[in-house]
Amino acid sequence: MNQNNKHKNKIRDTHITLAHGSGGQAMRDLINSVFVKTFNNTYLDKLEDQAIFDIPQLAAYGNQLAFTTDSYVVDPLFFPGGDIGTLAINGTINDLAVSGAIPLYISCGVILEEGFPIDILYKITENMQIAAQNAGVKIVTGDTKVVHRGAVDKLFxxxxxxxxxxxxxxISSHNIQPGDAIIINGEIGNHGTAILAARGELALETEITTDCQPLHDLVQKILNVCPQVHGMRDVTRGGLATVMNEFAQTSHVGISLDETAIPVREEVKGFCEILGLEPLYLANEGKLVVVLPAENVNRVLDVMKSHPAGKNACVIGTVVATHPGIVCLKTIFGTERIIDMLVGEQLPRIC
Known part of the structure; x- marks a missing residue:
């Protein structure tokens, strides 16, 4: 029998109740049966209020600590190719990865709506553990809160x-310089399109799945051949256009993108044409951009294309001294147009 399934009968309730957040026995049963048994490691099993690490052991990996946090409120909870749990683990891994960090430990805090099905909670936590194990990280501490029905949308x-x-x-966006090349590891817009299709509000069908994946192994391979990477960012909310504007404004440089070089699936283009959306602003969960000295492009592309997460890597633009703080796109017609920062929300609740 699966180790996780052995402990499901400890909770007699089929749905979350306020008692599961009260701090009493019901809450302890929930934590032990769902989270501790699923995530299962020596740090978490101690059930302390914190995870404690040996500093010399951490120092064996390097001399800088990277620390990040994020919250996930995606709607729906399950979508083609992923769910809120895998999104949370891979998203946090990628936020660390683009700093050059080797991800090691993750905490998990959940806010549950009264009435949330416990079987669905099991499934999500099991998928979180699978994602963590596949990436070689441990979920070592956490917190659980339950709120009244309607105070939160199912699960955050x-x-x-x-x-x-x-x-x-x-690695820092402040390091970006004119003459640098800009590389992306694959097609943009898949996650935003998958989420939109999963909502079923528009009666549109597609086989596109989320691109949600961990990127830390790809990043380490890039740094092995080019430790001089100037800037790196995972492309999530706001899409490629927003990341490029952040780079341009932070480093006070201009960025020139080539529309014909930016990879976009035909299905994504079709979705955008029907709905009046711009692929450059669509969300992604498994894409990163790398800004590096131009002389390193070929060897970085070679190593990226040899990795499953970078097989479609390509150069999409350059950093220029002209028009500082502005991103320009050379269109398929040979003209240029300015790509602004996303204003408002093109698609809500995508991560």
């Missing part, structure tokens, strides 16, 4: 991650 997750950056790696 907060994850915090810790990772270590090895010596001589200093």
């Amino acid at each position: 997750i907060n994850t915090t991650g810790i990772g270590i950056i090895r010596e001589n790696i200093h």
Whole structure:
């Protein structure tokens, strides 16, 4: 019998009640049967209010600590190729990865709505553990809250991650310089399209799945051949256009993108044409951009294309000294147009 399934009968309720957040026996049964038994590691099993690490053990990985946190409120909870749990783990891993960090430990805080089905909670936590194991990280501490029905939409997750950056790696958008090349690891817009289709509000069908995946192994392979990477960012909410504007404004440089070089699936283009959306602003959960000295492009592309998460990697633009703080797109017609930062929300609740 699956180790997780052995303990499901400890909770007699089929749905979350306010008692599961009261701090009493019902809450302890929920934590032990769902979270502790699923995530299952020596740090979490101690059931302390914190996870304690040995500093020399951490220092063996490098000399800089990376720390990040994010919250996940995606609607629906399950979508083609993923769910809120895998999204939370991979999203936090990627926030660490683009700093050059090796992700090690993650915390998990959940806010549950009264009446939430416990079987669905099991499924989500099991998928979180699978994602964590596949990435080689541990979920080591957490928190559980239950609120009245209607005070939260089913389930929200907060994850915090810790990772270590090895010596001589200093990735920052402040380092970006004119002459740098810009690389992306694959097609944009798949996650936003998958979420939109999963909502079923528009009667549109597609086989597109989320691109949700961990990127830390790809990043380490990039840094092995090019530790001089200037900037790196995972492309999530606000899409590629927003990340490029953040880079341009932070480093006071101009960015020139080539529309014909940016990979977009035909199905995504079709969705955008029907709904009046712009692929450059669609959300992603498994894409990153790398900004690096142009002389390193070929060897970085080679190593990226040899990795499953970077097989469609390509150069999409350059950093320029002209028009600082502005992103320009060379269109398929040979003209140029300015790509602004996303204003408002193109698609709500995508992560």
